[in-house]
Amino acid sequence: MTLELDPIAEARRHWAERWPVEPSRAMAAITSIMRCQQLLLARYDELLKPFRLTFPRYEALMLLSFTREGELPIGKMGERLQVHRSSVTNVVEKLVGDGLAARARHPTDGRATLVRITDQGRDVASAATEVLNADLFGLSALQAPDQEELVRILQDLRRDVGDFGDA
Incomplete structure (x- = not known):
């Protein structure tokens, strides 16, 4: 189902009306990550369905x-x-x-x-x-350099929240 408007952008707009720009930017980023996870898992499950x-x-x-x-x-x-x-x-x-x-x-x-x-x-x-x-x-919507940048950005985030160390 394709939505008529981006609910994350709309939530960000409401957020920015109540709080400073920095938290609304962070909220939009994390909500985007979570939504992408949902969409990609649904896509994988559809692609993997023929294999049960x-x-x-x-x-x-x-x-x-x-x-x-x-x-x-x-x-x-x-x-x-x-x-x-x-x-x-x-x-x-x-x-x-x-x-x-x-x-x-x-x-x-x-x-x-x-x-x-x-x-x-x-x-x-x-x-x-x-x-x-x-x-x-x-991830075909992202060019190879963007995929690499995404990995780097998420790796920095994962390291910061303690997912792994620098060893």
């Missing part, structure tokens, strides 16, 4: 495919995907149910469960990646 994947499931498959052995403990997956363990468990259950991943006992830690990508999971991840790459992950 959501973006979180796709991310989990790709994470597993990038590992040396194609497997990780659920807890490690949560750390690397930056989500709570219960969210990873839900994603893993769906991947296992669809035959894209399998659970296995950890060989040295009886408390841990390994998640292993299956051959079918690798095939689906590869095909889904081709679709997302062809779409440039929804």
Whole structure:
């Protein structure tokens, strides 16, 4: 659904009527980031629908495919995907149910469960990646230098809020 007017610009106008320019600019920036996230996730889910994947499931498959052995403990997956363990468990259950991943006992830690990508999971991840790459992950409206600048700007923001250190 295309809106007739930009609700963020309208909110910024109202904000600026009540507060100084600096907070209204920051409010418009953060609201724009959040709205872009919503729009891009909806786009990814639509592109991934033929593969019976959501973006979180796709991310989990790709994470597993990038590992040396194609497997990780659920807890490690949560750390690397930056989500709570219960969210990873839900994603893993769906991947296992669809035959894209399998659970296995950890060989040295009886408390841990390994998640292993299956051959079918690798095939689906590869095909889904081709679709997302062809779409440039929804960022085709931005030229390459603008994409790089966006990464740099968001990296600065992430560092400032403590997402990662300078090490």
